[in-house]
Amino acid sequence: MLNNIAFKDYKKSGDIHGTVLYPAVMIAPVQKNILNELILENDILSVFDPFHGSGTALYEAMEISPNIHLVGCDINPLANLITKVKLQGVKANVYKDIEKLKSYLADPKYIYPFSFPNMDKWLRKDVFESLKVIRSAIMHIKDDQNRLFFWYMLCDIIRKHSNTRSSTYKLHIKDTDAISRIENKVAENFIAAIEKNADKFMHSSNNFILYKCDVLKKMKTFDNKNFDVSITSPPYGENATTVPYGQFSMLALYTIPQNDLELEGWELENYSIIDSNSMGGINSEENINEYEKSLIKPYLDRISVSKHRKVIRFFSDYFQFLEELCRVTDKYIVLTLGNRTVDRVQINLTDITKTFLERRNFCNVKQAQRDIPIKRTPKVTSVVHQKPVSSMNSEYIIIHKRNF
Numbered sequence: 574m575l576n577n578i579a580f581k582d583y584k585k586s587g588d589i590h591g592t593v594l595y596p597a598v599m600i601a602p603v604q605k606n607i608l609n610e611l612i613l614e615n616d617i618l619s620v621f622d623p624f625h626g627s628g629t630a631l632y633e634a635m636e637i638s639p640n641i642h643l644v645g646c647d648i649n650p651l652a653n654l655i656t657k658v659k660l661q662g663v664k665a666n667v668y669k670d671i672e673k674l675k676s677y678l679a680d681p682k683y684i685y686p687f688s689f690p691n692m693d694k695w696l697r698k699d700v701f702e703s704l705k706v707i708r709s710a711i712m713h714i715k716d717d718q719n720r721l722f723f724w725y726m727l728c729d730i731i732r733k734h735s736n737t738r739s740s741t742y743k744l745h746i747k748d749t750d751a752i753s754r755i756e757n758k759v760a761e762n763f764i765a766a767i768e769k770n771a772d773k774f775m776h777s778s779n780n781f782i783l784y785k786c787d788v789l790k791k792m793k794t795f796d797n798k799n800f801d802v803s804i805t806s807p808p809y810g811e812n813a814t815t816v817p818y819g820q821f822s823m824l825a826l827y828t829i830p831q832n833d834l835e836l837e838g839w840e841l842e843n844y845s846i847i848d849s850n851s852m853g854g855i856n857s858e859e860n861i862n863e864y865e866k867s868l869i870k871p872y873l874d875r876i877s878v879s880k881h882r883k884v885i886r887f888f889s890d891y892f893q894f895l896e897e898l899c900r901v902t903d904k905y906i907v908l909t910l911g912n913r914t915v916d917r918v919q920i921n922l923t924d925i926t927k928t929f930l931e932r933r934n935f936c937n938v939k940q941a942q943r944d945i946p947i948k949r950t951p952k953v954t955s956v957v958h959q960k961p962v963s964s965m966n967s968e969y970i971i972i973h974k975r976n977f
């Protein structure tokens with residue numbers, strides 16, 4: 574099942590996963606190969622993705638076995654929206670709703686006002702005005718499934734027309750010239766995108782649950798051995814200095830009306846709060862036991878003391894997650910992992926995870942390494958002691974099976 578995982582010629586643009594941008598997504602055909610074998614050979618009835626992101630694994634599981642029970646969790650409301658739309662699809666009347674949108678845009682009746690913090694910084698005035706019209710048009714669509722699909726498709730349009738650079742997932746302002754060169758094609762790009770992609774959303778599952786919350790808390794509420802397979806790609810470090818999923822999502826989250834998002838109430842307080850509350854974020858505790866400490870000590874010994882706290886904070890959450898994952902998984906754990914670098918020291922998250930899982934009676938049955946061909950996180954990310962530091966450029970897939 575991990576014999577050929579390169580998929581060098583795979584292009585997301587050909588399938589549903591290419592219809593929206595989300596950071597650090599898994600490669601769909603790789604997940605599909607793994608799930609195919611596990612589901613078809615092992616009497617698998619449920620699949621859990623604790624950090625579902627854009628829903629790659631859950632969607633692929635649905636494609637293999639439409640009635641399988643799917644459970645996912647993510648702290649980011651944009652990930653929740655994206656995955657919900659992939660799993661619930663659109664209604665057959667979506668094309669009528671597209672026509673309604675078009676006639677509304679040709680002759681807008683009422684434009685709902687909206688604003689958000691610092692919007693002048695991130696959206697040029699005319700772009701904001703165009704978005705306001707489209708937003709109002711979408712708000713007039715009555716069908717919930719179709720309306721959420723339209724929000725989903727609007728996300729990339731917002732980002733592409735915003736004043737942030739496309740070279741990074743962080744919000745990083747373009748220079749003035751580049752901002753003035755942005756072509757305002759908000760309406761035409763949006764209509765083209767929904768017309769081109771609506772037919773990719775015709776499959777749906779009626780057996781899924783998505784939780785929009787902190788998975789560390791949510792997992793405590795699940796029974797032992799609740800899921801046959803757990804499959805995920807966890808964050809590989811705290812969001813702030815690895816992948817800022819929250820910051821990446823904020824312009825879309827501020828634009829989509831709150832009643833169409835799954836919110837706990839704190840998510841829109843500021844641009845960095847989702848990242849702060851994510852795994853290993855500044856709001857996490859530093860609480861690891863002696864065994865866990867022994868797993869990261871070889872790395873800590875080589876990392877400057879000023880960076881210990883952030884590493885310990887991340888692993889405090891990560892080990893808690895692995896502990897719970899072993900408890901709630903009945904048969905297989907499949908993880909796609911990256912080894913990040915702190916202070917030029919590469920932390921081997923894959924080895925650490927394998928050792929932890931083996932001790933908890935999940936033995937490793939397969940492992941594979943995959944080069945990451947295209948990355949928005951540059952191969953060289955920062956400079957420490959005047960030397961460039963390379964970021965991850967391989968990912969590792971490990972499959973563990975419960976011993977008893």
Ligand SMILES: C[S@@+](CC[C@H](N)C(=O)[O-])C[C@H]1O[C@@H](n2cnc3c(N)ncnc32)[C@H](O)[C@@H]1O
Nearest residue numbers: 598599624626627629647648649787788851852
């Ligand atoms: C590597 S991404 C998952 C990508 C996904 N596999 C895909 O293919 O799109 C990790 C995800 O973990 C989520 N996350 C981080 N901390 C979390 C937490 N404490 N609880 C739930 N989700 C969290 C992030 O929002 C992000 O979507």
